[in-house]
Amino acid sequence: MGSSIETLVNKEYQYGFVTDVDSDTLAPGLTEEVVRLISSKKAEPEWLLEWRLKAYRRWLTMTEPHWPNVKYPPIDYQAARYYSAPKSVKPLQSLDEVDPELLATYKKLGISLTEQKMLAGVAVDAIFDSVSVGTTMKEELSKHGVVFCSFSEAVHNHPELIQKYLGSVVPYSDNFFAALNSAVFSDGSFCYIPKGVRCPMELSTYFRINAAETGQFERTLIVADEGAYVSYLEGCTAPKRSTNQLHAAVVELVALDRSTIKYSTVQNWYAGDKEGVGGIYNFVTKRGKAHADAKISWTQVETGSAITWKYPSVILQGDNSVGEFYSVAVVNNKQQADTGTKMIHVGKNTKSTIISKGISAGEGQNSYRGRVQVLPKAEGARNYTQCDSMLIGNKCGAHTFPYIEVANNSSMTEHEASTSKIGEDQIFYCKARGLSTEHAISLIVSGFCREVFKELPMEFALEAQQLLGITLEGSVG
Amino acid sequence: MLKIDNIHARAGEKEILKGISLTVNAGEVHAIMGPNGSGKSTLAQVIAGHPGFEVTSGSITYGGDDLLDMDPEVRAQKGVFLAFQYPVEIPGVTNAYFLRSAYNEIRKANGQEDIDPMDFLDLMEKKIKLVDMDPAMLHRSVNAGFSGGEKKRNEILQMAVLEPKLAILDETDSGLDIDALRVVSGGVNALKRADNATIVVTHYQRLLNYIVPDFVHVLAGGKIVKSGGKELALELEAKGYDWLVDAA
Numbered sequence: 001m002g003s004s005i006e007t008l009v010n011k012e013y014q015y016g017f018v019t020d021v022d023s024d025t026l027a028p029g030l031t032e033e034v035v036r037l038i039s040s041k042k043a044e045p046e047w048l049l050e051w052r053l054k055a056y057r058r059w060l061t062m063t064e065p066h067w068p069n070v071k072y073p074p075i076d077y078q079a080a081r082y083y084s085a086p087k088s089v090k091p092l093q094s095l096d097e098v099d100p101e102l103l104a105t106y107k108k109l110g111i112s113l114t115e116q117k118m119l120a121g122v123a124v125d126a127i128f129d130s131v132s133v134g135t136t137m138k139e140e141l142s143k144h145g146v147v148f149c150s151f152s153e154a155v156h157n158h159p160e161l162i163q164k165y166l167g168s169v170v171p172y173s174d175n176f177f178a179a180l181n182s183a184v185f186s187d188g189s190f191c192y193i194p195k196g197v198r199c200p201m202e203l204s205t206y207f208r209i210n211a212a213e214t215g216q217f218e219r220t221l222i223v224a225d226e227g228a229y230v231s232y233l234e235g236c237t238a239p240k241r242s243t244n245q246l247h248a249a250v251v252e253l254v255a256l257d258r259s260t261i262k263y264s265t266v267q268n269w270y271a272g273d274k275e276g277v278g279g280i281y282n283f284v285t286k287r288g289k290a291h292a293d294a295k296i297s298w299t300q301v302e303t304g305s306a307i308t309w310k311y312p313s314v315i316l317q318g319d320n321s322v323g324e325f326y327s328v329a330v331v332n333n334k335q336q337a338d339t340g341t342k343m344i345h346v347g348k349n350t351k352s353t354i355i356s357k358g359i360s361a362g363e364g365q366n367s368y369r370g371r372v373q374v375l376p377k378a379e380g381a382r383n384y385t386q387c388d389s390m391l392i393g394n395k396c397g398a399h400t401f402p403y404i405e406v407a408n409n410s411s412m413t414e415h416e417a418s419t420s421k422i423g424e425d426q427i428f429y430c431k432a433r434g435l436s437t438e439h440a441i442s443l444i445v446s447g448f449c450r451e452v453f454k455e456l457p458m459e460f461a462l463e464a465q466q467l468l469g470i471t472l473e474g475s476v477g
Numbered sequence: 478m479l480k481i482d483n484i485h486a487r488a489g490e491k492e493i494l495k496g497i498s499l500t501v502n503a504g505e506v507h508a509i510m511g512p513n514g515s516g517k518s519t520l521a522q523v524i525a526g527h528p529g530f531e532v533t534s535g536s537i538t539y540g541g542d543d544l545l546d547m548d549p550e551v552r553a554q555k556g557v558f559l560a561f562q563y564p565v566e567i568p569g570v571t572n573a574y575f576l577r578s579a580y581n582e583i584r585k586a587n588g589q590e591d592i593d594p595m596d597f598l599d600l601m602e603k604k605i606k607l608v609d610m611d612p613a614m615l616h617r618s619v620n621a622g623f624s625g626g627e628k629k630r631n632e633i634l635q636m637a638v639l640e641p642k643l644a645i646l647d648e649t650d651s652g653l654d655i656d657a658l659r660v661v662s663g664g665v666n667a668l669k670r671a672d673n674a675t676i677v678v679t680h681y682q683r684l685l686n687y688i689v690p691d692f693v694h695v696l697a698g699g700k701i702v703k704s705g706g707k708e709l710a711l712e713l714e715a716k717g718y719d720w721l722v723d724a725a
Binding site for chain 1: 525526527528529548549550552553554558559561564565566567568569570575578579582583586618619635639
């Protein structure tokens with residue numbers, strides 16, 4: 001590449017600040033005692049404690065999965081802290097009561113909990129470390145009967161819903177990280193859309209890991225009742241630290257008959273520095289269950305984290321249900337991503353679409369891993385998979401692991417894949433029209449990702465495009 | 478406007494331009510002709526700043542400034558435009574978006590605000606008529622799946638929108654049928670002004686029936702072996718290049 005490209009400097013992670021608030025943090029280590037303590041700190045009912053303990057005991061019997069195409073040193077689960085809450089948190093009546101430092105943090109993140117988002121029609125449930133500190137637009141939502149609150153609140157205010165659906169899509173025994181999360185999850189978001197209601201606004205949660213060495217184990221549960229519609233946005237950032245932090249979240253989506261859940265993620269956790277020091281281990285289990293005629297659509301833009309391990313999936317349980325997965329995963333420097341989806345076709349005439357765009361730069365390693373499974377009774381099932389990789393530079397890697405299993409004769413699956421290299425010709429063409437190298441790369445890459453970006457809500461799409469530009473700055477050399 | 482002084486350039490180990498000097502003034506049209514492999518396209522690419530070529534000696538000034546010292550995008554922002562021989566495809570980026578980005582970069586470099594997107598649409602509507610292009614092309618990805626002729630028209634559309642001071646057309650005529658050739662050269666002629674200049678790189682004389690040059694230069698073996706007026710092109714048409722190449 002030309003020298004003008006080489007001289008581009010890496011832009012520093014701009015969300016890498018630490019907020020100095022007094023935290024209520026547990027000593028490191030995980031024991032049954034810790035699980036009990038977390039539960040009692042949150043004043044949880046007995047059944048939930050029992051559920052956590054079952055998960056904890058199950059977790060003890062499980063081993064960390066090593067099949068993903070990623071490398072990292074062994075994690076010492078006894079060295080991590082499993083609970084951290086800003087001490088100042090009491091039940092809050094309004095935003096004025098929120099610690100100004102926290103609000104300043106959100107401001108730096110570009111999230112305004114106040115007027116701006118109100119005007120934009122976005123209700124934000126912000127998760128700061130483990131406790132939800134402020135929820136807006138609650139009143140407007142409650143007019144429509146929509147419940148949107150922190151997971152802890154939901155446990156107290158809507159125990160029947162939590163008891164019915166918690167673990168119904170991702171059981172605590174599902175996998176190592178899901179079991180860990182089930183034992184120690186501290187907070188998260190809960191959302192319920194009643195029958196036939198179209199949620200009047202986009203719901204949004206911003207996650208942020210703050211306290212050092214605190215694994216964040218949030219848990220999100222979204223239930224769309226029959227005929228309901230909801231679009232949910234999740235954004236993630238974390239401060240810059242030299243040690244690795246574990247993030248093992250669980251997201252469960254329940255789409256009852258004829259409902260639609262659209263779940264969009266822009267993940268920009270700290271990725272570590274250029275040498276691969278620090279950064280988040282993002283080991284996340286996301287899955288939805290679509291009942292008859294329901295639709296679940298996952299859109300993700302993954303630009304951050306040292307390691308990403310996640311497969312937002314859909315169980316197409318009911319007849320005619322629809323599952324979609326649109327993904328952009330970017331790795332630069334020493335980042336590693338092993339991500340993709342599972343589409344499990346159970347019901348008749350179920351349909352799934354997978355569009356995956358992987359971009360690898362620097363020494364990044366990007367793997368697409370996907371499973372399309374059509375069960376014997378899923379007659380007339382259809383799947384279309386398109387899996388494109390783009391390479392920037394010559395030290396990075398792109399890998400594809402598609403698994404397709406079809407157990408009947410009436411179904412059809414298609415798989416298309418391509419790999420391309422961002423060309424010097426393309427960059428020069430843009431430069432010859434007055435665009436800088438950076439601008440050129442961001443233009444070419446966002447063109448490559450267009451099919452996915454168009455699935456994102458407008459403001460998220462812009463943010464995603466900017467993040468992509470930042471992540472890839474200095475990547476051509 | 479443009480002063481090329483004894484320029485030498487190579488690609489890898491191979492020297493391609495071996496001492497070229499050329500002065501282009503505002504209001505002039507220069508044609509660069511010559512056999513294949515004579516260095517015509519290399520000269521065009523060197524002026525635009527292609528990183529694949531290394532200038533080993535000589536100088537190029539543009540409006541009095543050292544052109545070789547500028548990044549390609551700076552050259553473009555200052556009004557240098559290269560119509561590519563092989564326009565590049567950028568999948569997923571619409572023509573309109575690409576052009577607006579380029580247009581705004583040039584405005585920014587001149588201390589102007591971004592153009593209002595609606596105003597830009599009006600501008601495009603006007604310019605697209607110049608090249609007789611289907612407006613639907615604006616919403617297709619840059620050059621992706623375009624025919625050869627469509628790509629060349631698209632280059633001229635970009636030129637019409639960006640209004641360069643110095644336009645270099647690199648074999649814009651190759652691969653064009655006679656109708657397209659007429660449209661493309663009509664577009665070029667319509668953009669001609671007293672304060673801009675055009676360099677037309679071509680292998681064939683036929684383009685010069687439509688774009689009439691003030692000067693014709695023949696390149697052979699990396700050097701200009703003959704310069705003259707427009708009648709030189711006709712002479713070349715009749716006699717071929719051999720007599721000049723042999724003489725050199």
